[in-house]
Amino acid sequence: MMNFSLPFIPERENPPRETGLTSVMDKGLSLRQAEDLFSVAGHLIDIVKIGFGTSIVSGQLKEKISFYHKNKVKLYFGGTLFEAFLLRGMKDDYKRYLDTFQMEMLEISDGSMHMEHYEKCRLIEEFSRDYRVISEVGSKNAKVVYTEEMWVEQMRTELEAGAWKVIAEARESGTVGIYDHHGKANKHLIDTISHTIDVSNIVWEAPIKSQQVWFIKAFGPNVNLGNIAPSEVIPLETLRLGLRGDTFLDFIPEVIHLNNK
């Protein structure tokens, strides 16, 4: 849906799509706020994450989940909640929790607790029989640093184990994992990852505008981006389309661009 058709605007598929995904972080929207978001930007949203353990303490959860499902968005609870159940030896209770709320998707992560990687892959395999699994690589703890080889190897094996997509960790703050503590992208690491893993299978967490711009310039308008704040969904789409200053000239043929130098 575009309110006017302009030339030299990158092609974007409509959801449901397999690439060019925008994944939104819901950390406590009310039902009405979710409706508000979808009334203006529903056509731009592929995935909603009900962040970390917020689903446990939020009112209106059932109503909100039902609204999201009715709107055909892929929906899951943040991986930290999965880890909270697992740490307590309550894997089956987590399945019950998912089923109570008719969740068809979950995140499997090890950002807050230690897990042997073969065990993580086993869990991905197990859950992917009954659910869509999105898995996440990278620690929330800035002190836990993986080598580039570990990033690639973990992503590769988690996809092989059955993960639909794999998320590259950055937190809501955008300051760990693929970024330094100022939020600057680790170019060498991201290059290495993208040379081995099909980029369409990765969702890069990019909560900060400069990070969104960086990934769009590196991988094009249809890169998958996650941890997008609800109020940033529409601004992000304008970045993807070259309709904001930061990417204004990125998708324009040189001949037009040069005329305006």
Add this chain to the structure above:
Amino acid sequence: MMNFSLPFIPERENPPRETGLTSVMDKGLSLRQAEDLFSVAGHLIDIVKIGFGTSIVSGQLKEKISFYHKNKVKLYFGGTLFEAFLLRGMKDDYKRYLDTFQMEMLEISDGSMHMEHYEKCRLIEEFSRDYRVISEVGSKNAKVVYTEEMWVEQMRTELEAGAWKVIAEARESGTVGIYDHHGKANKHLIDTISHTIDVSNIVWEAPIKSQQVWFIKAFGPNVNLGNIAPSEVIPLETLRLGLRGDTFLDFIPEVIHLNNK
């Protein structure tokens, strides 16, 4: 209200409670936005502050106040407004203002103007006969620095004068008072305060996530925290309960924790 019951989650009382308070900063919510907040997080909110002088210029004020009162939340106007009346010699007009809006609580502060401390205590005494008083210690001006002895002495005497709780100043930005200008907690000052004053009588202003984490680690999940943005009420509750990365392992018995090292 929890959507699922997990073990090793800190005990939290339901409001009305005297400790573990979450105090929200409303700096201009509409009635509908207040309703949205309470539909998902009303059971987590103890206090709402209608910040600084915003009540003077906001539409829908009467309706919003009536909504908050109906929801049994403790409600007050920011102390800067009290100071604005006082500076103009209009103390009785402030009482009229409070009564017009059926406010049962007020903040007495001296963050923006000079006041002799015995005079502040006298005002606390006077107002606490007819209203619930919350008083605030600390200047909004980063150049006005109190000694640790002054912090303790002021808090002690204000509570004795009749204040229900005393607030430790940090502003909406979280960069003055008990924090340095980067927002980092002044550990020595806070230690000194908490050795003399009963922590359950203090509301620590902690608008930034790292500050909330710091206080929860220092004083436990039931520490009183203020200047919480509406959108951060639910995320804060997950920090209190160990359902977010930052405090994920803080409330877990060592034996379980070690199994996952």
Add this chain to the structure above:
Amino acid sequence: MMNFSLPFIPERENPPRETGLTSVMDKGLSLRQAEDLFSVAGHLIDIVKIGFGTSIVSGQLKEKISFYHKNKVKLYFGGTLFEAFLLRGMKDDYKRYLDTFQMEMLEISDGSMHMEHYEKCRLIEEFSRDYRVISEVGSKNAKVVYTEEMWVEQMRTELEAGAWKVIAEARESGTVGIYDHHGKANKHLIDTISHTIDVSNIVWEAPIKSQQVWFIKAFGPNVNLGNIAPSEVIPLETLRLGLRGDTFLDFIPEVIHLNNK
């Protein structure tokens, strides 16, 4: 509209007004969110900008525009969108776009593309025959730096060409144009501008609170400020009125002020 009348509060006209303007940045509000904003702060808002290219991809656009027009606010699409049409040689299509949505105002800018300045003035002249034109001076690219003479000269000639007001660029981030990359105001530049150009004809983009405070202290409570986030409209008004800590003593006669030193 004030909920209580206090002395020593700066005089503010009601909209429609020609000075003391507050211009809001809407980067994707839903119709209901716009209604919420106006229910509490409609009387404080003069201008709404539907930022950069967001109008192209937003749902509910027609309904929201009609709501804004019904509320008598001056409304325009961000200048980046004008530039996106112009770069593609589609000036007349932009007029069609404006007319489809019954827009009576537009922004003419050259923040994202190069344009000869006489050509920009010619466009201002042309469009101002049929529309209210707001023009913008300053590049979104931090590397493009104008001399102070260029700032003054461009503002002067754009107003002469027919611009209703001229905007001093800062972006949504507040870190270019009239500010350094930390967001600190370029005092010398702003002084120079204000000595030649009538300040009532300038809208200073000031998204950050410290910037709003700076301009209110420099030019008084009725300075025109732009790129104000919806949630900051009411807090900004309290800054203009001396009802927030930062400007608390700015409009108070010395005799009262000194009594409280």
